[in-house]
Amino acid sequence: MIVFWDVDTQKDFIYKDGALSVPQAEEIIPLIQKIRDFAVENNIKVVASADAHTDDDLELEKNGGKFPDHCMVGTDGQKKIKESIIKGNMVVPNKRLSDDLLQEIADAPQIVIEKQTLDVFDNPNTEKILEILDVKEAFVYGVATEYCVLRAVMGLLRKGVKVFVLRDCIRSVDINEGDGERALKEMVKEGAALITVDEAIERIRAEFTNEEGG
Numbered sequence: 389m390i391v392f393w394d395v396d397t398q399k400d401f402i403y404k405d406g407a408l409s410v411p412q413a414e415e416i417i418p419l420i421q422k423i424r425d426f427a428v429e430n431n432i433k434v435v436a437s438a439d440a441h442t443d444d445d446l447e448l449e450k451n452g453g454k455f456p457d458h459c460m461v462g463t464d465g466q467k468k469i470k471e472s473i474i475k476g477n478m479v480v481p482n483k484r485l486s487d488d489l490l491q492e493i494a495d496a497p498q499i500v501i502e503k504q505t506l507d508v509f510d511n512p513n514t515e516k517i518l519e520i521l522d523v524k525e526a527f528v529y530g531v532a533t534e535y536c537v538l539r540a541v542m543g544l545l546r547k548g549v550k551v552f553v554l555r556d557c558i559r560s561v562d563i564n565e566g567d568g569e570r571a572l573k574e575m576v577k578e579g580a581a582l583i584t585v586d587e588a589i590e591r592i593r594a595e596f597t598n599e600e601g602g
Contacts, residue, residue: 389521390592392427393544394420394436395508395530395537395558397472400458400465401439402531407465408458410531410559419557419585421471423529426589430596433497433521434474437530437540440466440482440502447505474498484512494520506535509543518547525550527588528580533560534571541575551580554588 397420400406402413427434439459447453459466477498485493490513493499501511508514526549528541537558544551553575560568576582583591 389523390432390525390595391521391523391527392423392432392434393526393528393530393540394423394434394472395528395540396437396439396459396532397530398438398459398466398468400463402469406458407460408455410561413531413559416529416557416559417469417471419554420469420529422585423527423554423557423588424472424474426592428474428497430592431497432592433499435517435521435523435526436468436472436477436498436500437508437536438466438468438479438500438502439504441504445504468500480511480513480517482511487516490516490520493517507539507543508536509539514543515547518544518549523547523549525552527552527554527592529554529557529585531559532568533558534567535561538571538575541580542578545575545578545580551575552583552588552591553580554585555582556584 400408401410404414441460447455449456474497476496477500478493478496480501482502482504501508501514503511526544528551530537541551562568
């Protein structure tokens with residue numbers, strides 16, 4: 389299966405007034421919507437990650453971590469931006485779910501996997517969801533390049549998924565200058581390909597045409 393893989397397109401990251409705003413992230417909102425609309429029109433699954441922090445999470449500054457409070461459960465900032473939401477989505481909490489429930493969730497047009505760390509694969513259900521969906525190709529976009537995007541890409545590559553990073557639909561924090569570019573080079577070194585949103589849509593359409601003709 390081909391999927392779009394949406395990384396943390398949440399208000400606290402995307403909007404300028406968000407609690408942990410990623411620089412220039414608002415610029416990619418039209419592309420996020422374009423991907424969402426294409427996915428809906430063509431019945432392509434969207435798997436999304438979403439931070440769902442609680443007061444005791446270790447990555448928060450108040451607990452000795454690196455980041456200020458952000459995407460706290462129950463806050464408006466934790467919600468996905470409206471341009472990234474697909475009606476009928478189902479949320480996967482960061483606790484082990486039964487295989488039967490995951491099978492049911494896998495039928496949703498959009499699966500939102502919650503996490504409390506930088507790595508979506510720390511959710512115990514992520515690998516099972518990949519297995520159920522039989523994901524072969526993933527088109528990855530979102531924020532932030534050197535943090536959660538990087539970890540999602542590496543996790544997918546480790547699982548044998550062919551990964552395409554939509555380079556015009558990601559943004560980096562770049563606390564240290566060049567972190568975003570270094571992360572992209574690392575992804576490519578490990579086997580990911582960098583393409584644009586339009587190139588991804590063209591590629592997927594071509595694959596669909598080949599399947600119909602085959």
